Amino acid sequence: MAESPTPDEHVDELPADLDVTNLVGPTVFPDVAKRRIAGTIYLVIAAGCLAQWVQTANGGLLAAGVLLALIGGYHFLAGWRLAVNETEALAIASRTVGFPVGHASAQLAWYGLRSRPAWRILLYSADEPPSLRGLVECDGVSGEVMGEYTERNPEDWSEFGLGVSAGQDP
Incomplete structure (x- = not known):
């Protein structure tokens, strides 16, 4: 069993803006x-x-x-100002894919030698279970769409009782 540190021992701590245990409200990515x-x-x-x-x-x-x-x-x-936050990136991605969006997830990534920030947004259609999914990459500085890919959702949800119309046998 690990002992708790004594008051004179150094303990590593996360900066306040990276500590998720104190999170209240929407997540804000550090600039x-x-x-x-x-x-x-x-x-x-x-x-x-x-x-x-x-x-x-x-x-x-x-x-x-x-x-x-x-x-x-x-x-x-490499110290770019992140001008597009995750909410704006999601709105840009929603307009780009062309279908009503249900669940979505945003990830901040970097590209190029100067590490320019880019948002990668994974989106699923709003129907249950989702019939479409898309991936959009959006520049974090200018908001320009760098790439977009959509496809029919190949995931099989039948084992969870989803994807079967009411009144049909699974």
Whole structure:
């Protein structure tokens, strides 16, 4: 049996915006632009390394400064503002598939070298059981639909008593 930590022990904690146990209301995805905070820290440390290199001519400080500056620059380039939230992405996907939507699920993903955010939305038709399903990928910055796929739902719901009209034997 695990013992509870003593007051002087360090315990890892999730940031408040990622802790689902305190969730009240709709889920809010953290903005990817937070990468710019890390980028700023890297650039400040890189500037310190380069300033020390000028004074000491230590090649290690030069290498560290250049590497940290490159990493910090990348964090700024990859720090996109997430302009389309999951509700807007679902509305865009619902208009795209062309059928009344029942259940849906949104996932935030990234693509490209600069890690541009994109929403992947899985949608099912509103009938019971769903006869159609669709997958829509929507750009998280511009809201542009990047791809769309719809098909008849191949899932077999008969073992759960669904998909059989009233009065028919299963």
